[in-house]
Amino acid sequence: MDTLSLLQHYWWFLIALLGALLVFLLFVQGGQSLIGTLGRTEVERSMIVNALGRKWELTFTTLVTFGGAFFASFPLFYSTSFGGATYVWMLILLVFVLQAVAYEYRTKPRNIFGTRTYDLFLEINGLLGPLLLGMAVGTLFTGGWFTVDRLNIAQLGGNTTISQWTTPWHGLEALGDWRNWSLGLAVLFLARLLGAQYLLKSIDDAAVAARCRTQIRIAAIGFLTFFLDFVCELLFAEGYAADPVSGAITAEPYKYLHNLLEMPVVTVVLVVGALAVVWSIVDGWRGRRRAIWFGGAGTVLAVLALLLCAGWNDTAYYPSLADMQSSLTIRNSSSSEFTLRVMAYVSLFIPIVVAYIWYVWRALGRKSITREEMQHDDHKY
Amino acid sequence: MTTDLLQTVDWSRAQFALTAIYHWLFVPLTLGLSVLIAIMETLWYRTGDPFWRRTVQFWMRLFGVNFAIGVATGLILEFEFGTNWSNYSHFVGDIFGAPLAIEGIMAFFLESTFIAVMFFGWNKVSRGFHLTATWLTAIGANLSAWWILVANSWMQHPVGCTFNLDTVRNEMTSFWEVAFSPVAVNKFSHTVTSSFTLAALFVVGVSAWYLLRGRERRMASKSIGIAALFGLVAALVTAFTGDRSGAIVARTQPMKLAAMEALYDGREGAPLTVVGVLRPEAERTSDDEAFYFKIDLPKLLSIMSFRDAEAYVAGINDLVAGNPERGILSTQEKIDRGRVAIAQLNFYRQAKEAGDSLVMRQIQGLFDPSTPDGQNFLTQNFAYLGYGYLHSPQQIVPNVPLLFYSFRVMVGAGSLFIVLLAAVWWLNRRDRLADKRWLLWVMIACIPLSYLASQAGWIVAEVGRQPWAIQDLMPVGVAVSDLPGEAVSTTFFLFLALFTALLIAELSILLRQIKIGPKNE
Numbered sequence: 001m002d003t004l005s006l007l008q009h010y011w012w013f014l015i016a017l018l019g020a021l022l023v024f025l026l027f028v029q030g031g032q033s034l035i036g037t038l039g040r041t042e043v044e045r046s047m048i049v050n051a052l053g054r055k056w057e058l059t060f061t062t063l064v065t066f067g068g069a070f071f072a073s074f075p076l077f078y079s080t081s082f083g084g085a086t087y088v089w090m091l092i093l094l095v096f097v098l099q100a101v102a103y104e105y106r107t108k109p110r111n112i113f114g115t116r117t118y119d120l121f122l123e124i125n126g127l128l129g130p131l132l133l134g135m136a137v138g139t140l141f142t143g144g145w146f147t148v149d150r151l152n153i154a155q156l157g158g159n160t161t162i163s164q165w166t167t168p169w170h171g172l173e174a175l176g177d178w179r180n181w182s183l184g185l186a187v188l189f190l191a192r193l194l195g196a197q198y199l200l201k202s203i204d205d206a207a208v209a210a211r212c213r214t215q216i217r218i219a220a221i222g223f224l225t226f227f228l229d230f231v232c233e234l235l236f237a238e239g240y241a242a243d244p245v246s247g248a249i250t251a252e253p254y255k256y257l258h259n260l261l262e263m264p265v266v267t268v269v270l271v272v273g274a275l276a277v278v279w280s281i282v283d284g285w286r287g288r289r290r291a292i293w294f295g296g297a298g299t300v301l302a303v304l305a306l307l308l309c310a311g312w313n314d315t316a317y318y319p320s321l322a323d324m325q326s327s328l329t330i331r332n333s334s335s336s337e338f339t340l341r342v343m344a345y346v347s348l349f350i351p352i353v354v355a356y357i358w359y360v361w362r363a364l365g366r367k368s369i370t371r372e373e374m375q376h377d378d379h380k381y
Numbered sequence: 382m383t384t385d386l387l388q389t390v391d392w393s394r395a396q397f398a399l400t401a402i403y404h405w406l407f408v409p410l411t412l413g414l415s416v417l418i419a420i421m422e423t424l425w426y427r428t429g430d431p432f433w434r435r436t437v438q439f440w441m442r443l444f445g446v447n448f449a450i451g452v453a454t455g456l457i458l459e460f461e462f463g464t465n466w467s468n469y470s471h472f473v474g475d476i477f478g479a480p481l482a483i484e485g486i487m488a489f490f491l492e493s494t495f496i497a498v499m500f501f502g503w504n505k506v507s508r509g510f511h512l513t514a515t516w517l518t519a520i521g522a523n524l525s526a527w528w529i530l531v532a533n534s535w536m537q538h539p540v541g542c543t544f545n546l547d548t549v550r551n552e553m554t555s556f557w558e559v560a561f562s563p564v565a566v567n568k569f570s571h572t573v574t575s576s577f578t579l580a581a582l583f584v585v586g587v588s589a590w591y592l593l594r595g596r597e598r599r600m601a602s603k604s605i606g607i608a609a610l611f612g613l614v615a616a617l618v619t620a621f622t623g624d625r626s627g628a629i630v631a632r633t634q635p636m637k638l639a640a641m642e643a644l645y646d647g648r649e650g651a652p653l654t655v656v657g658v659l660r661p662e663a664e665r666t667s668d669d670e671a672f673y674f675k676i677d678l679p680k681l682l683s684i685m686s687f688r689d690a691e692a693y694v695a696g697i698n699d700l701v702a703g704n705p706e707r708g709i710l711s712t713q714e715k716i717d718r719g720r721v722a723i724a725q726l727n728f729y730r731q732a733k734e735a736g737d738s739l740v741m742r743q744i745q746g747l748f749d750p751s752t753p754d755g756q757n758f759l760t761q762n763f764a765y766l767g768y769g770y771l772h773s774p775q776q777i778v779p780n781v782p783l784l785f786y787s788f789r790v791m792v793g794a795g796s797l798f799i800v801l802l803a804a805v806w807w808l809n810r811r812d813r814l815a816d817k818r819w820l821l822w823v824m825i826a827c828i829p830l831s832y833l834a835s836q837a838g839w840i841v842a843e844v845g846r847q848p849w850a851i852q853d854l855m856p857v858g859v860a861v862s863d864l865p866g867e868a869v870s871t872t873f874f875l876f877l878a879l880f881t882a883l884l885i886a887e888l889s890i891l892l893r894q895i896k897i898g899p900k901n902e
Contacts, residue, residue: 054497054501057452057493058493060452060456060493061489061492061493064456064489065486065489065490067459067460067463067485068459068478068481068482069485069486071463071470071477071478072478072479072482072483073478073482075470075471075474075475075550076471076474078462078463078474079467079468079469079470079862082463082464083463083464083465083863084467086862086864087868090464090872093456093460094875094879096456097453097454097456097457100453101449101883101887104445104448104449105890108446108890108894109890109893109897111889112882112885112886112890113882113886150471150548150550151733153726153859154724154729154730155727156720160468160859161468161861161862162467162468162471162472162549163467163471168865170868335474335475335478335479335552336545336553338553339475339553343482346482346486349486353490356491356494360494360495360497363498363502363505364497364498364501364502366505
């Protein structure tokens with residue numbers, strides 16, 4: 001493997017890792033979608049919102065960094081997907097804008113729209129955020145209707161756009177593919193599962209804990225149903241393979257199954273991740289507060305493995321349904337070797353970032369949130 | 382299709398401008414107030430006086446309200462590079478993406494992690510840890526400004542890159558040239574210190590309101606003492622870096638400078654227009670006919686631009702029609718040269734489709750900077766690539782009145798702020814500020830004025846860059862995504878309504894929090 005190829009694989013790994021961390025951190029959204037279900041009184045809702053509110057910025061920052069890192073390492077994906085499947089991405093952005101202000105404004109005096117509106121914002125973000133992000137990630141396997149011709153830029157007087165979307169729906173076609181729904185719903189139920197597990201750990205309250213356990217069971221059934229459906233469909237799906245020498249794209253039956261067989265480490269990571277999530281379900285079912293750690297670690301491993309399966313092993317990670325040769329691979333869509341190398345040096349900061357996030361998380365999470373705290377907190381949402 | 386793209390580019394520009402303007406309503410306060418809060422908390426840490434904790438918590442509450450909406454608008458801005466400017470994202474993603482990613486990894490996480498300690502850690506971590514978290518939040522916020530301004534500076538003055546014919550994009554060749562170009566360093570210094578000034582004026586203005594109402598006198602006086610001095614230093618640095626900006630723009634973006642000054646005919650010993658009223662566009666063909674009236678300071682523009690009272694400053698007409706005596710190419714000549722570069726790209730496309738490797742190799746030679754032919758082609762033709770897409774030379778002239786007036790609002794307000802902050806600091810130090818009610822009202826009025834000046838600064842920077850997305854290399858019409866104009870206009874109005882609603886909510890909450898004051902902590 002030459003240096004460029006190594007860097008391309010490294011950066012796809014980092015993108016997959018960021019994506020996996022993002023899916024884990026969607027527990028904030030999952031928790032938001034459960035505010036009304038888990039919190040029957042104002043104090044209970046307040047405890048839930050404040051437990052989630054201390055983490056929302058991490059999810060938000062991970063989303064922004066995921067976008068920035070994708071832009072830096074695979075700019076052709078950024079220009080093709082964001083510039084083409086625009087409606088879907090705009091919808092995702094919209095629901096995250098609603099979240100950003102909702103925590104800070106919901107209980108502030110004279111917030112114009114009232115607490116209920118901001119809580120509705122949180123619920124919209126909680127439901128649509130994971131669903132739409134899951135569906136968007138689904139298109140990494142199911143593809144999009146686009147063409148790419150870099151030399152369009154030489155068409156003086158014509159359409160100079162390099163990446164063009166070939167349908168007027170600009171990404172909404174993804175709604176027509178059940179596999180995208182399947183992954184979207186799996187991510188939504190996973191977020192709700194993790195959200196309930198997080199709240200079980202963060203809030204010291206018997207009534208909320210009992211409802212969290214119930215929701216863990218319900219979310220687990222939903223998650224396992226849709227996740228298994230998606231994985232089964234993936235194993236039997238046709239994928240696009242890239243010729244390692246010429247870069248030519250061809251359709252390959254059972255491509256993702258082949259990837260898992262040819263990359264046994266990735267398969268092991270996927271299985272271990274899935275088992276850890278199942279273990280966390282059992283733990284949460286029994287009311288154990290550590291469940292979130294198994295659930296979180298399992299989520300990161302499982303999503304990491306799925307995304308590696310999408311991009312490694314000479315696979316087109318963004319198949320074009322309009323023109324097979326326009327499909328994006330880590331080889332044809334990456335930044336230059338120089339940029340990837342510079343970015344690789346920057347990525348050495350990531351362990352430091354993870355370390356201080358971990359330290360702060362532990363420092364703030366030492367004491368669980370209680371009803372008493374809600375009455376005396378100096379910065380309550 | 383051309384008409385569609387024209388509609389799309391106009392709406393995309395409007396949408397990006399809308400998002401950027403809204404984003405910049407909140408960011409400067411975040412940048413400056415975070416530092417002021419950190420200074421005040423340091424005083425609490427050193428003295429142990431509960432007064433400072435109460436003061437910090439008050440300003441922190443206002444900071445939190447402002448911060449949330451800044452985060453929301455920032456998210457949209459980042460992704461709009463992809464959604465609205467897909468060609469741009471491909472053409473320069475290799476360079477532009479890196480600062481954005483570094484911003485996320487190094488700055489955003491720092492900010493978002495420690496802001497949680499700042500708000501929720503008062504009774505959970507030690508005083509030292511809390512103070513460290515507050516400082517790290519401030520550093521994270523300002524560090525993020527560094528990277529996004531590096532990216533913006535590169536659009537104004539592309540450096541440290543080369544064009545790769547195989548990938549049809551610009552690729553980074555020197556990270557340090559990109560990250561520490563003089564344009565980037567100066568832009569960061571200018572933007573961040575102007576943000577510090579804005580935040581200082583916010584603190585000074587809010588404190589003035591308390592003095593007018595006879596409330597929270599100690600907090601108001603102490604806050605003014607810190608903010609006025611901080612703001613004064615920041616405003617002086619802003620003025621200094623602004624002067625440097627002028628000199629840099631004169632060399633890198635002469636059309637922007639000419640448009641800012643409404644200088645139509647270049648001249649030696651060019652004066653700086655202090656104030657003036659411009660005539661309608663059709664009548665503005667030369668310096669004599671450009672203004673109804675104006676007041677000039679002789680030779681000052683030459684001095685500020687080239688540090689030489691007799692230096693020649695090019696005017697709009699010189700840059701459009703060319704001036705052989707001064708070695709200035711006409712825009713038509715640049716258009717012709719750029720079209721040669723585009724034609725070579727087209728030949729390359731045809732040769733590639735036909736599998737004609739001989740022609741492909743010949744054209745590859747033209748884009749190879751290591752050969753004499755390549756060097757000649759790259760400097761004589763490719764350097765003007767963006768001009769090749771223009772339809773007429775007049776397209777390189779940005780909106781002159783908008784630039785001319787915005788520049789004067791920015792500089793005029795900035796000068797006023799220096800005087801005001803110096804006077805406020807001095808009077809407050811002598812405990813004579815509370816009696817001067819008219820001055821307290823001026824201090825309050827300077828809050829919106831500081832926002833106006835800050836926005837005007839960005840209008841000068843961004844409108845002045847037009848028609849370029851990347852100076853000389855890519856006009857906005859080529860940078861835009863292939864989207865229907867109606868789609869972009871729909872999201873434009875959607876975001877306009879949403880941002881406006883959230884802005885109203887933010888202002889309402891902010892004003893209420895100020896009215897409540899620190900007593901209810």
